[in-house]
Amino acid sequence: MQMFFVLSRLAWRYLWRNHRRTIVMLSAIAVGTWAMIFMTALTRGMVDQMIVDGISVIPGHVQIHDPEYLDDPSVNNRVAFSDTELATRFGDAGFTAWAARVRVPAVVTSERESRGITLLGIDPAAEKSFSFVDYDNVDGRFLEGPNDKGIVLGAKLADTLETRVGKRVVLMSQDPDNEIADRGFRVVGLFHAEMETTEESYAFVGKHTAQNMLRIGDTVSEVVFLGEDYRDVEPVYSKVVGLVDDSVRVSRWTEVDTYLGTMMGMMDGFMLIWVIVIFLALSFGLVNTLVMAVFERIREIGLMLALGMKPSSILGQILIESMMLLAVGLAIGDLLAWATIKPLESGIDISVVAKGMEMFGAASVLYPNLDIDDVILSNVVVMILGFLASLSPAWRASRYEPVEAITKV
Amino acid sequence: MNIVLRLAWRNLWRHARRTWLTIGAMVFSNTLLVFMISLQFGMYGLMIDNTLQVFSGHMQIQAPGYKDDQKMRQVVPNVRPLAAHLRQELDSDLVTARGWAFGLASSEERSYGIGIYGVEPEFEAKVSNIPGLIAQGRYLGKDDASEIVIGEMLARNLRIGVGDELTLLGSGVDGSFAAAVVNVVGIFNSGVREIDRNIAEMPLGTFQDVFYMNGAGHQVVILAPDLDQADALQLRVEAMLPGDDGLVVHGWDALQPGLRQAIQADMSSAFFMYGILVILVAFSVLNTQLMSVLERTHEFGIVMALGLKPGRLGRLVMLETAMMGFIGLLLGAICGALFTTWFTVNGFSYPGMEEMVANFNLPGRVYPRATLLTSFAGPLVVFLFTLAAATYPALRLHRLHPVEAMRTN
Numbered sequence: 001m002q003m004f005f006v007l008s009r010l011a012w013r014y015l016w017r018n019h020r021r022t023i024v025m026l027s028a029i030a031v032g033t034w035a036m037i038f039m040t041a042l043t044r045g046m047v048d049q050m051i052v053d054g055i056s057v058i059p060g061h062v063q064i065h066d067p068e069y070l071d072d073p074s075v076n077n078r079v080a081f082s083d084t085e086l087a088t089r090f091g092d093a094g095f096t097a098w099a100a101r102v103r104v105p106a107v108v109t110s111e112r113e114s115r116g117i118t119l120l121g122i123d124p125a126a127e128k129s130f131s132f133v134d135y136d137n138v139d140g141r142f143l144e145g146p147n148d149k150g151i152v153l154g155a156k157l158a159d160t161l162e163t164r165v166g167k168r169v170v171l172m173s174q175d176p177d178n179e180i181a182d183r184g185f186r187v188v189g190l191f192h193a194e195m196e197t198t199e200e201s202y203a204f205v206g207k208h209t210a211q212n213m214l215r216i217g218d219t220v221s222e223v224v225f226l227g228e229d230y231r232d233v234e235p236v237y238s239k240v241v242g243l244v245d246d247s248v249r250v251s252r253w254t255e256v257d258t259y260l261g262t263m264m265g266m267m268d269g270f271m272l273i274w275v276i277v278i279f280l281a282l283s284f285g286l287v288n289t290l291v292m293a294v295f296e297r298i299r300e301i302g303l304m305l306a307l308g309m310k311p312s313s314i315l316g317q318i319l320i321e322s323m324m325l326l327a328v329g330l331a332i333g334d335l336l337a338w339a340t341i342k343p344l345e346s347g348i349d350i351s352v353v354a355k356g357m358e359m360f361g362a363a364s365v366l367y368p369n370l371d372i373d374d375v376i377l378s379n380v381v382v383m384i385l386g387f388l389a390s391l392s393p394a395w396r397a398s399r400y401e402p403v404e405a406i407t408k409v
Numbered sequence: 410m411n412i413v414l415r416l417a418w419r420n421l422w423r424h425a426r427r428t429w430l431t432i433g434a435m436v437f438s439n440t441l442l443v444f445m446i447s448l449q450f451g452m453y454g455l456m457i458d459n460t461l462q463v464f465s466g467h468m469q470i471q472a473p474g475y476k477d478d479q480k481m482r483q484v485v486p487n488v489r490p491l492a493a494h495l496r497q498e499l500d501s502d503l504v505t506a507r508g509w510a511f512g513l514a515s516s517e518e519r520s521y522g523i524g525i526y527g528v529e530p531e532f533e534a535k536v537s538n539i540p541g542l543i544a545q546g547r548y549l550g551k552d553d554a555s556e557i558v559i560g561e562m563l564a565r566n567l568r569i570g571v572g573d574e575l576t577l578l579g580s581g582v583d584g585s586f587a588a589a590v591v592n593v594v595g596i597f598n599s600g601v602r603e604i605d606r607n608i609a610e611m612p613l614g615t616f617q618d619v620f621y622m623n624g625a626g627h628q629v630v631i632l633a634p635d636l637d638q639a640d641a642l643q644l645r646v647e648a649m650l651p652g653d654d655g656l657v658v659h660g661w662d663a664l665q666p667g668l669r670q671a672i673q674a675d676m677s678s679a680f681f682m683y684g685i686l687v688i689l690v691a692f693s694v695l696n697t698q699l700m701s702v703l704e705r706t707h708e709f710g711i712v713m714a715l716g717l718k719p720g721r722l723g724r725l726v727m728l729e730t731a732m733m734g735f736i737g738l739l740l741g742a743i744c745g746a747l748f749t750t751w752f753t754v755n756g757f758s759y760p761g762m763e764e765m766v767a768n769f770n771l772p773g774r775v776y777p778r779a780t781l782l783t784s785f786a787g788p789l790v791v792f793l794f795t796l797a798a799a800t801y802p803a804l805r806l807h808r809l810h811p812v813e814a815m816r817t818n
Contacts, residue, residue: 172520
């Protein structure tokens, strides 16, 4: 242990003997670390936002459908649980939140225009936790109950249809016998969403009103459940699977929206690759610095060996030197990253490319997310790889023949 | 060989290991840059072509406001003569007229809201790739036939095949009720979910009858022979328009604003990463050259005492750097081109890529293209930064005092 302190002190002093070289190397490591963390925080922030927004459009971390529904979202593919059955199955099972809804394609027509939408028949009280739209940011009012006779449209859709709160629109869809099911609704509210496509694609009516219109009794298209955290839906998933039989299909959100599911996995892969690429670019400089540091003190190393220092101590000393260099560089880089990300956390406005971000499924404000796990991961990866890269120069230094080394000019 | 060149070359190999490590950093970054840039521009090209060739074309003539609202009554009057006129004036077949309406499509079993294009079958095939993507049956034939082609997913959801009847319900241009029964003659498969699920095409003549268009349509689509000529062509088309009916010409980036912005967003994040790589290499070079200057202080002192000007020594250091940088440039470009070429033949893909890029109309496997530009742009920038990094050690020589320098060892 005492040896370790002596070696550390030696290493630290050697590091500052050629301070210019050390400073250049430290700057390189700090810039590299900053870039790793900064970029990761931006991407992490974007993907998190995408997933949060995306999940809010397919709300429910775990969902139950008819096995055919995801491929063919028709009114014929329903979950045949009645209201009482739903309540007995899921009511007391202790879910954070759950809701049953009707979700079918429909056509909405004003006196001017018609558009295809996804009709959602919901029970507003049960949906409250599913944050599909901000209930408080609705022009007019949101639905008041499952029997509400009104319809809530997206603001953009209302614009296209040239309708507004208080006017009437006609909804058309089909019933299970493929008879046209239609009904007039008064527009009671207009909702706002982050993305235009969301505002264009969905319309809300009361659940019972929808069931009556579609003549489907009290069956629904899907039952959805909320977990604690979208990253870990397994507890809810297995709980739901335990409560239903084979007649329905239970899906995690990653299976309902494969794009988002893949995005989340990709994000972690991307981040690791990015960290490794930066490290590799750094490693050439790191190894070079060590090679130089060893080269210019071959005679000293020889002397130390001749005086009886063990080769393993030489090895250790050079490794410690390299680790110190990395640790200081990483610390500076981490601080730099923290200092640049903190002021940006209120959001970076990238609305100049809003339409483009919409293609990615992302919103136009970027909230960098400095995830402590990412920071730890990148630091640990750099330390481990740095250790491995330093092994070869350190090993060579410890293998010098003392006499040869001393006489070397 | 010139004496200065020979001197520089020899100095470079005094520390062969150090030089190779520095060159290694360059080659690593260059290889990565060549590959990434080739891949990136390959993807952008595909993205633009694939997206534009589905429906947008390189430009469209529309009524003002139609681009944003897509309302039925925002028509291009006498659309067919206008398209014919343009074909004649431009001496090009790549012009076609279209109408677009929204309607409810009902089969025996199912009903879905879809977008219906009215197209000129003869010319549509030259402008859009949908006619070439017919998977079953055939494309549209006569201009007034009661025919329709639909996407594969729509066919599956409607549970119909070639030869079946489809009922269309919608509203005409004047808001009146429009209905028709048409025959499904073909099913296309574009591979893009949104299109295969939501789009149908019927002959423009029939379309105009069904939706009471009175000879009008909604867009004239024009394709330039290639993207580079699109801007010039747009100017010609604008000059040809009869000014009195207030029609406008929209270029491809106005029609698909997301496309250019997605590319911009992707480019800026990519360039951030490239920038970091280049900076890290520059640090590596700075370190090496600083070391090589510092360790020669004694020697430089002597030659300066003998009358050599610091400027010439500085040039020597720059020449050494340039030689090293040039080796890095050459090896990097070659490695990068080879690496990229391997993927040019075998294609590049990673798990989950298919879901990721489907949003941008891209296939799951991309073939990067290594051109002269993509092979040398990155390495050249690295080369320039290498030289820039060496200016500090080179300029330091001006502060060197011969007598003091000779005393250092």
